[in-house]
Amino acid sequence: MDDWRAVAEDPDIDIVSIVVGNALHREIAETLIKAGKHVLCEKPLADTLESARAMAQAEKEAGVVTGVGFTYRRNAAVAELAKLVAEGHLGEINHFDGRYWCDYGVDPSTPMAWRYKGPMGSGALGDVGSHLIDTAEVICGPIISVSGAAMMTSIKERPVATGHVTRGTALDTGDSASVTYEPVENDDVATFTAHFASGAVGTFSCSRVAWGLPNSLMVDVLGTKGRASWDLARCGEIKIDDVSSPAGLGGARRVLVNPDFPYFARGSSMAFGGVGLTQIEQFTYQAHAFLQQIAGITPEQGALPRCASFADGYREMLLADAVARSAAAGGAAVDVADCPSSRACKRGRQPTHRADSLRHTTTQRRTERRTRRPLMPLTYGAYTACLQDRSLPEALDVLKEAGLTGAEVNVGGFIPSPHCPVDALLASPTARDEYLGLFKDKGMTLSGLNTSGQPHLAAAQRGPQARRGHPGSHPPGRPARGQGDRHHVRHPGH
Secondary structure, eight states: OOOHHHHHHOTTOOEEEEOSOGGGHHHHHHHHHHTTOEEEEOSSSOSSHHHHHHHHHHHHHOSSOEEEOOGGGGOHHHHHHHHHHHTTTTOSEEEEEEEEEOOTTOSTTSOOOGGGOSSTTSSHIIIIIHHHHHHHHHHHOOEEEEEEEEEEOSSOEEEOOSSOOOTTOOOOOSSGGGOOEEEOOSOSEEEEEEEETTSOEEEEEEESOOTTOSSEEEEEEEESSEEEEEEGGGTTEEEEEETTSOTTOOSOEEEEOOTTSTTHHHHOTTOSTTSOOOHHHHHHHHHHHHHHHHHTOOGGGTOOOOOBOHHHHHHHHHHHHHHHHHHHTTSOOEEOTTSOOTTTSOGGGSOOOOHHHHHHHTHHHHHHHHHHSOOOOOOOOEEGGGGTTSOHHHHHHHHHHTTOOEEEEEOSTTSOOSSOOHHHHHHOHHHHHHHHHHHHHTTOEEEEEEOTTOOOOOHHHHHHHHHTTOOSOOOTTSOOOOTTOOOOOOOTTO
16 A cells, blocks of 8 residues: 555554654554544654643553553563562662664765754654663653753764665765755754652663664662673673572572563463564564453453553653753753653553454444455464463363454473373373363364474384473374474464
8 A cells, every 4th residue: 555544544454553654653553543444653753732632632542452562561671680689589779771773874865854853852862762761761760850951962964866766775875965864853862860759769861873883772770689680682681690599609690581481481482481582572462462452351361461552652742852952951850750640541441352342443344344244253373372371171162252263272392282182182082082171162263283393203103201291183184294394383472
């Protein structure tokens, strides 16, 4: 489609992610909401406070699910830091330090783009600083004041591109006589301090001209009983030092992300320590959570925490505006205690949307769709390992309530299987009939067996040790899976 309005008008589209320039967010979001679409918008929420306020208001009045893409709150390691703070493991928090340094603007030949236009505070602070502010509040709670802010623009002007430019590609300025330049309007670097409602202080810095650092986010949390840190460059681990260390053996120790960390057990298809984690999983968890919101799956049913709301996005922009005002006033303190709290603007004000209510909000469009072409029934469903802390009947209940009719079951291998008693099924036809009966009783279909990278071999070919993890059969009509070949069904509940 060449025009986003065609997306809004298309009855076949129910969910839209907005990832365009900030100045376009409001018009697109408001139009999509009026068209009955669920909207996930990139951060920052908008280009101006006025537009952000209007979007937060539209969210309150919407009959659809909306959210903002603060993906770092979805990082299992970051969420674990928040958990350590909330549970008091680090004692009373004294200090949060966060820095988000990037180099996408360090080359002076990088051409002018919308990121370099706008008031001070809409540059590095608005781009990467928005993530930093949200991450800080997720870990340490609400910020109540900012001070000591300073901003600077390192590269005063940038060349104007004459053709199409993607991802800030540097411009060839060999023929300098033919190149025109425009002034950079906003900040390349921003720093500030903050006070949290808890009494802790925070130090923040963000940059888009940090030489040699393509995407470097680091946070440290220091308390009276310990400290913990995380570095995006080592995304799948945290470092922690606390009072549990024996005398004389203190020091930061590395802890790999594992199923005891938030998100990981319910979000990873191979949820055990050592699998690794990247920034990409944050987007996967975000999409998973957003789809769960639309389906109406609650935390009690195993849902991930809800996505940040438009109200949360508006709050972040109010805090960034306070930082800009502090910088303009020579670092003066700016009180933000009266800013709308993200905790007072939770998604509970919005109606939840189960699979049936999703259809209800788009009845007319669905009806039009059915008249044009038949719908293919959804017979594939969730990979049950994402609900491995529940019994199989409980897991099937969750999936069925989400509107799914099928399930793919992990049979062992790298991941222990709580949902497939392999030895019992191999030993007894009756046990196999009873096992399939569980699915039938729930109105569900066993759509596949996932061997987690191990080969499907007949029981006689494998022996007891190999048989421990893998049944020797597979669903009729589907080929056996080879060594290292993993099949994951993609769907809203995965």
